[in-house]
Amino acid sequence: MLRYSGFMRRRAFFHLTAASLSAAYQKATAPTAASIVDNFVTVTGGPAAYAKIVSEVAEGTVNMAAQNVSGKVRVVKKSGNAYTVIEIPTIGKMEEGVTKGVAWENNQITGARVRSGEEREVHVRNAAIDLDHQWRKYFPKADLVGSESVAGEDCYKVVLTPKSGEPETRYFSKKSGLMLKMTATMPTQMGPMPMESTMGDYRLVQGVKRPFKLGVSAGGQVAEMLFSKYTINGPVPDSAFVLPPEVAGLVPKTAK
Amino acid sequence: MLRFVTMLLLGLPLAAIEPVWLLTFDKVWQLVQDKHWDPEELERNGWTRLKPEYRAKVEQAKSGAEARAYIQEMIQRLKLSHFHISGGEPVEESASFGEGRPPFDVAIIDGRAWIWHTEPGAGVAAGAEILAVEDQPLAPGLQRLGKVRQGAMLLARQRAQVLAKLSGDPGGRVDLTTQVPGSAPQKLTVTLLAPKGxxxxxxxxxxxxxxxxxxxxxxxxxxxxxxxxxxxxxxxxxxxxxxxxxxxxxxxxxxxxxxxxxxxxxxxxxxxxxxxxxxxxxxxxxxxxxxxxxxxxxxxxxxxxxxxxxxxxxxxxxxxxxxxxxxxxxxxxxxxxxxxxxxxxSVIERLPSGDLFQYPxxxxxxxxxxxxxxxxxxxxxxxxxxxxxxxxxxxxxxxxxxxxxxxxxxxxxxxx
CATH class of the missing domain: 3.90.226.10 (2-enoyl-CoA Hydratase; Chain A, domain 1)
Incomplete structure (x- = not known):
């Protein structure tokens, strides 16, 4: 049964105007940037499940296949604090984190330092446990700028602009709603560095879908992280975020 | 009839290089095309033009070694450091080090190799020239390098070439002909030491x-x-x-x-x-x-x-x-x-041929x-x-x- 009886009769007209009608229809039904980001929250568990997250711990491997370098990675987040450690044989331990608002890094190659300015802001923002579902707090502006294919999957391309600093571009699958890619120009001590992250192998953890596969490309280096263990709301002691002595010595007493 | 068959054979391609070498060539060319920091400079150096020229050569190569040599030749046309494809036979100017090292260092002065930084018990005199290693005179090789290299790069390659000739298994012995200025040439043998570190x-x-x-x-x-x-x-x-x-x-x-x-x-x-x-x-x-x-x-x-x-x-x-x-x-x-x-x-990546490709x-x-x-x-x-x-x-x-x-x-x- 046809909903419109005049459909067949109006066929010629339909053909003539198909292009403009189609465009008008798409405009009327195209989701907004905000609805796309909200949908990501929904399909990965929903705001209620996100609101229950207090801590997250992900452990796995990091592999730079092109350079034949691999090691272990551990990421911990809790209450606005974050700690990431990558250990690669002969390179050593590369740590970075956010501890009570102090963003820092420490490794045997370049030494210890405390991040400041825009670089600090980005790391503090990324440490927020509610970054995903309370995204409006951190990105007052969201724009849908088009569509793009990511690994063969058609995606919405959404630009999120933070209160200050460079915007992030996120790519959400039109089919699944999952975020498959993110690009941004990261402020670093060495200067602005274009970065691309890809996400895959989403799995349900405590009611929230998390990517167990993360690709990171920056500064000409490509790394793939494969998480084998992902824990949400497990016990994370505050000691997990204690500043290493090399960093603690760099922090002005008022900032600690 | 025979002439016809011969013509047919002439028309057939000769034994083709294994496809993996064409894949390797394409990979090398594309990596440079994609990663060179200045596409305009790359173009000025004729990178696009080099592709058909060298791809045809690789296609006609009779062995992997020959194909590799053509690829090396192509990247050398850019006259940049940090390009290297491993896996080939060592060429004259490349340093192929054994684990053992001589009990001294080598300095190049005026295209000649001299001993210095001798270690205790080395049995050789600092300030002596090395004329030959295993009865092979050093001069011809050092001179050949002088025709293709210059400046600091020449000195470095010459030193590396001499050190390569002086390497081998730790504990192994190498015969030298040395000459202290003003004295007669002297034959002596040194024992190679284990690597430092x-x-x-x-x-x-x-x-x-x-x-x-x-x-x-x-x-x-x-x-x-x-x-x-x-x-x-x-x-x-x-x-x-x-x-x-x-x-x-x-x-x-x-x-x-x-x-x-x-x-x-x-x-x-x-x-x-x-x-x-x-x-x-x-x-x-x-x-x-x-x-x-x-x-x-x-x-x-x-x-x-x-x-x-x-x-x-x-x-x-x-x-x-x-x-x-x-x-x-x-x-x-x-x-x-x-x-x-x-x-x-630079970075190093594995190529389809199994070779390693270092490129800037x-x-x-x-x-x-x-x-x-x-x-x-x-x-x-x-x-x-x-x-x-x-x-x-x-x-x-x-x-x-x-x-x-x-x-x-x-x-x-x-x-x-």
């Missing part, structure tokens, strides 16, 4: 011994190391050496002679033991999509006194970045001879705005080596010590 692995690089030597020469601290690798050992060794000099050293010497580099950003980290001001940088890595400054993070312990860095024609890449950067910052005085001028940040992905511009590639670091104090000065000791080290002792004799504070 501890083996380390990184990425696709073969296991390599990392040697780190720290010592005090009177009231001057020194550190010498052969590669910018293994930060797990190298950074603490630097820290210990700097701490050890805390308030007792008049100066410090970093010996980067013979150091071909390694992990680029390690130059930033090691420079941090000598720079106490934040937000300083050594130079800029220029990639196609970004310009990244090699910033220096002052370490928790910083040596603030006079700093001398020793370089030579075999000082390359990360070692040049560190030496040139600290020179530009006015933090170090450089002694020795011009460095190699091979300072392009960025240019490196010194803090003062000069590209190090092809130029190198020019010492503040050039020390020309002579056979007599080699026999007397280490004139480069002596010059650095002399300079340090001429500085104000205020013992530095090492805390930031």
């Amino acid at each position: 501890q083996l380390t692995r990184f990425g696709f690089l073969p296991p390599m011994p990392i040697s780190i030597e720290t010592k005090r020469i009177g009231d001057v601290g020194t550190i010498a190391f052969n590669l910018f690798l293994d930060p797990v050992r190298l950074s603490p060794a630097f820290e210990a050496a700097v701490k050890g000099c805390a308030t007792t050293c008049r100066g410090f010497i970093v010996d980067l002679r013979g150091n071909p580099g390694g992990i680029g950003i390690l130059a930033m980290g090691l420079a941090g033991f000598f720079v106490n001001q934040p937000d300083q940088f050594l130079g800029t890595m220029v990639r196609r999509d970004s310009k990244l400054k090699f910033t220096v993070n002052p370490r928790s312990v910083v040596f603030r006194g006079p700093l001398a860095i020793l370089i030579d024609s075999s000082t390359a890449s990360t070692a040049e970045i560190m030496a040139g950067g600290l020179q530009d910052l006015g933090r170090a005085r450089i002694f020795g001879s011009r460095s190699m001028g091979a300072a392009l940040p 992905v960025a240019n490196y511009i010194s803090r003062n705005g000069k590209a190090l590639e092809g130029e190198g670091v020019t010492p503040d104090q050039i020390v020309n080596l002579t056979p007599a000065s080699l026999a007397a000791g280490d004139p480069v080290l002596d010059a650095a010590l002399q300079w340090i002792h001429a500085q104000k004799s205020v013992l530095p504070s090492n805390r930031r």
